[in-house]
């Protein structure tokens with residue numbers, strides 16, 4: 001069976017764009033408005049011959065997630081069950097937010113390998129955010145531009161040893 005990789009992160013960091021990039025088709029809706037991905041979507045991903053099932057999630061994108069109790073409920077609803085690795089996506093241009101920190105804290109309690117992905121890292125605008133992503137405690141973050149297709153080789157290097 002192919003390994004499963006789940007994409008996690010707060011709204012608008014580019015999860016669905018990354019999903020589409022890895023699947024090679026526009027299966028997931030991408031929008032400037034948070035909350036467009038209503039449920040989880042699965043697709044067949046391949047990077048340089050490494051095949052895996054990729055899952056796009058939207059657990060933190062409901063109105064419910066605006067309150068602390070809502071977010072806590074979401075954390076238990078966003079199941080990582082069956083996944084072999086998680087891609088924790090942050091917006092390198094925006095830098096880390098309190099919600100990123102909260103999701104990171106929750107991810108650290110889960111028994112799953114986590115790769116921090118600093119998306120929107122095209123150009124130099126993501127440098128500070130990439131540096132901040134080191135502090136998440138998931139090792140060296142992968143700098144990526146899901147929109148422009150940059151950094152996918154580095155994502156391969158991070159994923160290959162763990163899935």
Ligand code: GDP
Nearest residue numbers: 011012013014015016017030031120145146147
């Ligand atoms: P999601 O809510 O995390 O699924 O985020 P989306 O994939 O829907 O993307 C949110 C917004 O970020 C959209 O306007 C995307 O075009 C934009 N976006 C996604 N990836 C990148 C990227 O690599 N660079 C830049 N500059 N914008 C991106």
Ligand code: MG
Nearest residue numbers: 015016036037
């Ligand atoms: Mg989405």
